[in-house]
Amino acid sequence: xxxxxxxxxxxxWIVQGLLLTVEITLFGVLLGLILGTLLAIGDIYGGxxxxxxxxxxxxxxxGSPLFVQxxxxxxxxxxxxxxxxxxxxxxxxxxxxxxxxxxxxxxKGAMETILGDQMQAGLSTGMSKVQTLRHVxxxxxxxxxxxxxxxxxxxxTKSTATLAYVGLFDLVSAGMAIKGITYQILPVWIVIGxxxxxxxxxxxxxxxxxxxxxxxxxxxLVMQS
Amino acid sequence: MDVWQQLTFLLGGVPLTLSISVLSFLIGIAIGLPLAxxxxxxxxxxxxVSAYEKVFRGVPEIVLMLLFYFGLGPxxxxxxxxxxxxxxxxxGLRSGANQSQIYRGAIRGVGDEQMIAGVSIGLSKWRAIxxxxxxxxxxxxxxxxxxxxxxxxxxxxxVYVIGLAELMTKAIQLxxxxxxxxxxxxxxxxxxxxxxxxPIAFSLDRWGNKRKKKIGL
Numbered sequence: 001x002x003x004x005x006x007x008x009x010x011x012x013w014i015v016q017g018l019l020l021t022v023e024i025t026l027f028g029v030l031l032g033l034i035l036g037t038l039l040a041i042g043d044i045y046g047g048x049x050x051x052x053x054x055x056x057x058x059x060x061x062x063g064s065p066l067f068v069q070x071x072x073x074x075x076x077x078x079x080x081x082x083x084x085x086x087x088x089x090x091x092x093x094x095x096x097x098x099x100x101x102x103x104x105x106x107x108k109g110a111m112e113t114i115l116g117d118q119m120q121a122g123l124s125t126g127m128s129k130v131q132t133l134r135h136v137x138x139x140x141x142x143x144x145x146x147x148x149x150x151x152x153x154x155x156x157t158k159s160t161a162t163l164a165y166v167g168l169f170d171l172v173s174a175g176m177a178i179k180g181i182t183y184q185i186l187p188v189w190i191v192i193g194x195x196x197x198x199x200x201x202x203x204x205x206x207x208x209x210x211x212x213x214x215x216x217x218x219x220x221l222v223m224q225s
Numbered sequence: 226m227d228v229w230q231q232l233t234f235l236l237g238g239v240p241l242t243l244s245i246s247v248l249s250f251l252i253g254i255a256i257g258l259p260l261a262x263x264x265x266x267x268x269x270x271x272x273x274v275s276a277y278e279k280v281f282r283g284v285p286e287i288v289l290m291l292l293f294y295f296g297l298g299p300x301x302x303x304x305x306x307x308x309x310x311x312x313x314x315x316x317g318l319r320s321g322a323n324q325s326q327i328y329r330g331a332i333r334g335v336g337d338e339q340m341i342a343g344v345s346i347g348l349s350k351w352r353a354i355x356x357x358x359x360x361x362x363x364x365x366x367x368x369x370x371x372x373x374x375x376x377x378x379x380x381x382x383x384v385y386v387i388g389l390a391e392l393m394t395k396a397i398q399l400x401x402x403x404x405x406x407x408x409x410x411x412x413x414x415x416x417x418x419x420x421x422x423x424p425i426a427f428s429l430d431r432w433g434n435k436r437k438k439k440i441g442l
Contacts, residue, residue: 063419065379067393072411075400079407154282161285165386172287186296193284193292200283 001187010178017174018195020088021160024170027092029153032099039100040107041133044115054104061101066159069094074166087168099156106148110141143214150207154200161196171195231399231409235417238395242421245312245384245391246377252317253373257324258362262354264325265332266340274325281322286383289315294387312384316377323373331365332358364440367433374429375422382418392417 004010043054061069073090114137122132164172175192179185226234264274290311298306305311335358343353363370382393390398392414399410 059419059423060415063375063379063422064415065382065393065418067379067382067385068396068411068415068418071397071400072415075407076411158283158285161287162383164287172285172291175288175291186292186300189288189292189296193288196285196288197280197283201279 001184002191004178004182004184004188005191010174010182013169013174013177014171014191014195017169017171018199020163020168020170021157021196022199024088024092024095024160024163025153025157028095028099028156029103029149031092031096032103032152032156033149035096035100036103037107037138039104040111043104043108044111045129058101058104061098066094066098067162067165069098070162070166087166091163091166091168095156095159098159099152102152103145103149106145106152107141110144110148111137113144114140140216143211143216146207146211146214150204150211153207154204157196157200157203226399226402226406228409228413231406232413234399235392235395235410235413238390238392239417239421241309241389241391242378242381245309245316245381245389246374248313249316249320249377249381250374252313253320253324253377256318256321258328258359260321260325261328261332261362262358264329266350266354278322278325281319286315286319286380287386289319290383290387308384308387308389311387312381312389316380316383319380320373320377323376324370327366327369327373328362330369331362334365335361364433364436367436368430371425371427371429371433374425378422378425379418 039054039057042050046054070091073094074087077090078085118136118140119129119132122136123129127135160170161172163170164176171192175188179188182188260274260277264271293305293315294308294311298311304314339357339361340353343357344350348356381391384391385394385397388394396410396414400407
């Protein structure tokens with residue numbers, strides 16, 4: 001049943017698929033973190049217009065499925081702009097923009113738990129608003145946000161399974177290719193599922209360990225979603 | 226096809242999207258609620274609950290659907306060769322794992338004192354849970370449940386992979402009709418998904434806050 005695991009060609013496909021899954025997730029989460037932090041700052045300090053625009057952005061990316069967003073990026077955007085764009089790049093962009101919509105909420109929550117007093121303390125020592133954000137608020141917020149970040153990583157990794165349906169070679173595509181030759185449908189999907197499970201569980205464990213080391217004693221983010 | 230024809234075609238997929246998400250939400254309650262209480266009050270088997278949650282947090286819904294429908298379907302035609310059943314089943318199991326986490330937070334919110342009070346007036350543990358904790362747990366979990374339901378609506382798009390003609394599948398079908406419109410179907414379906422998710426999460430949260438105020442929390 002599971003002999004296909006011994007075939008070096010299939011092993012190569014699985015590794016290749018896993019690499020794409022991992023790459024897109026990690027880059028996506030990273031882009032999401034940078035953009036999401038900027039959006040969170042904008043949402044806290046921005047004017048009415050900025051706040052409105054950010055709310056619309058978040059609603060668009062959190063309100064519709066990543067699956068649809070991926071199709072929009074891969075088919076609709078090139079059709080409107082009338083240019084060919086690399087699908088890998090588009091996928092990476094979609095995962096980053098989507099993740100930013102979620103991470104904005106996490107960062108905002110984290111920043112708000114420490115913002116009030118510490119902002120005043122920072123200002124009273126003569127630092128500017130930007131300096132206080134950069135040197136006092138953000139370093140702490142980034143530590144508080146680690147558990148939510150881990151969740152985001154898990155759900156984004158699971159979403160990469162959609163990549164197979166816009167013609168990119170991810171882990172699911174590897175499964176389809178192997179299944180197409182060996183006809184071992186059930187074993188193939190069990191193996192593919194197990195690889196996702198090991199990777200996600202392992203990475204979350206590492207992130208939990210990092211959080212235990214880095215967490216600020218006494219401050220925890222209470223997440224309600 | 227003009228925009229209106231496309232819209233009507235897409236709207237034809239909405240009932241299926243809704244029925245999959247409602248059914249899986251209900252399955253999620255039926256699984257998540259007991260799991261959360263087992264985890265809170267039966268410490269010896271709590272590790273099983275946490276293993277269950279890990280599995281459904283760690284395996285993509287798409288892979289699970291492919292596994293159950295194409296992998297188990299030929300072996301156990303009943304019930305796994307029914308795409309609708311597989312869709313609601315997989316999303317329901319996953320939602321159970323998520324909802325268990327939501328209720329876990331809510332149980333902490335209600336507090337242990339009420340359990341102790343219940344047991345001290347002579348209720349058994351599970352009767353106290355059923356009559357005292359369960360009704361209150363929902364008040365504390367409205368925000369979480371709202372976003373969980375929105376998540377299910379979005380995740381119902383995955384059933385494209387097992388060929389159910391819901392919103393997402395209909396959009397892809399529209400794309401494939403020659404000469405091939407790559408713009409309208411996906412923009413319209415994104416708008417429809419937003420229209421489906423936005424009011425539910427929003428109003429459930431509002432309802433929860435009102436209710437909390439009413440009973441003085």
